Amino acid sequence: MNMSFNKIIGQKVVINSLKNCIRNNKVSHAYIFEGPEGIGKKTIASLLASALTCERKGTDPCGVCKSCIQNKSGNHPDVKFLHGETGSIGVDMIRDLQKDMYIKPYSADKKIYIISEADKMTLQAQNSLLKVLEEPPAYGMFILTTINASLLLKTILSRSVVLRFAVHPYEEIEEFLKNEYPGLGEEVSVIARLSGGIIGRAKDVAESQEFRTLRRDIFNRVYKLLSPNKAVLIDAADYFIEYKQSNRLLLDFLLSWFRDVLIIKESHDKKKVINIDMIDNIYEFALNVTSYSICKIIEIIMDTKKKIDMNVNYALAIETMFIRSWEEIHGNGGRSTV
Numbered sequence: 308m309n310m311s312f313n314k315i316i317g318q319k320v321v322i323n324s325l326k327n328c329i330r331n332n333k334v335s336h337a338y339i340f341e342g343p344e345g346i347g348k349k350t351i352a353s354l355l356a357s358a359l360t361c362e363r364k365g366t367d368p369c370g371v372c373k374s375c376i377q378n379k380s381g382n383h384p385d386v387k388f389l390h391g392e393t394g395s396i397g398v399d400m401i402r403d404l405q406k407d408m409y410i411k412p413y414s415a416d417k418k419i420y421i422i423s424e425a426d427k428m429t430l431q432a433q434n435s436l437l438k439v440l441e442e443p444p445a446y447g448m449f450i451l452t453t454i455n456a457s458l459l460l461k462t463i464l465s466r467s468v469v470l471r472f473a474v475h476p477y478e479e480i481e482e483f484l485k486n487e488y489p490g491l492g493e494e495v496s497v498i499a500r501l502s503g504g505i506i507g508r509a510k511d512v513a514e515s516q517e518f519r520t521l522r523r524d525i526f527n528r529v530y531k532l533l534s535p536n537k538a539v540l541i542d543a544a545d546y547f548i549e550y551k552q553s554n555r556l557l558l559d560f561l562l563s564w565f566r567d568v569l570i571i572k573e574s575h576d577k578k579k580v581i582n583i584d585m586i587d588n589i590y591e592f593a594l595n596v597t598s599y600s601i602c603k604i605i606e607i608i609m610d611t612k613k614k615i616d617m618n619v620n621y622a623l624a625i626e627t628m629f630i631r632s633w634e635e636i637h638g639n640g641g642r643s644t645v
């Protein structure tokens with residue numbers, strides 16, 4: 308685990324405000340960290356808990372005291388986790404937490420509960436948590452993380468300090484990738500843009516062995532959709548079906564491609580293009596397809612993403628997506644070509 312706030316990329320506003328609170332002894336009983344998945348909410352929650360239980364009592368955990376070592380391995384007796392990632396958090400779990408919270412800390416001056424994906428708490432669970440938040444013991448503290456704070460009860464929000472995590476500027480992500488993965492070369496800027504400003508996503512992509520191959524293969528196939536031969540769409544669909552486990556990444560590649568085509572068509576601004584290494588093919592695509600059709604295709608892809616999240620028949624969803632997109636490209640959108 309990362310043991311210093313200084314090693315966090317970005318989130319300076321959040322970190323400075325937390326450090327100020329630690330320094331001035333004004334740490335709140337409850338925090339809600341809100342922001343997209345992969346942005347660093349849990350990392351910062353763990354760091355804050357480590358700093359507050361560290362024996363040296365600085366604004367950063369020292370990393371070497373007994374408490375810090377326990378925190379590093381996730382075994383501090385006074386820092387506990389409830390994970391919403393594994394399913395809904397029921398009222399029984401919160402009742403157990405409630406009982407436990409009123410037992411004094413074992414070794415630190417604080418007892419800290421980190422509830423990740425706190426919006427997974429059932430309504431009953433949230434109401435139960437509210438009771439502890441209304442009368443927390445002096446040593447008690449909660450850090451809740453969520454992608455959307457409005458999914459929590461207003462009464463919980465009003466008793467907590469809500470800190471919003473901002474996405475990173477591309478330049479920061481590029482810097483980070485250059486330092487962490489020196490072997491990436493020119494793909495750094497592509498990954499930074501694909502990450503949508505989320506460090507966790509950038510790391511996932513950078514570490515993915517398959518990333519380069521998938522990206523090259525999929526763009527070859529998408530470019531070929533310009534061909535009037537329907538075999539190209541079958542080939543593209545088959546590829547998606549073969550690499551079903553990477554469907555999110557593939558669909559993101561696809562979206563980034565059509566987004567780039569649209570940018571070139573509408574603004575000719577190369578600086579905004581994500582897949583800059585493919586610029587020649589993107590230009591050719593832009594010359595041959597109308598903006599209207601590109602917008603339609605983007606809609607079709609977004610719609611397919613939603614359907615896949617809802618567990619529809621994957622192969623069917625993908626095939627339909629390519630047939631409809633190919634028909635848009637060739638000016639047959641909405642009409643039968645049989």
Ligand SMILES: [Zn+2]
Nearest residue numbers: 361369372375
């Ligand atoms: Zn320490």
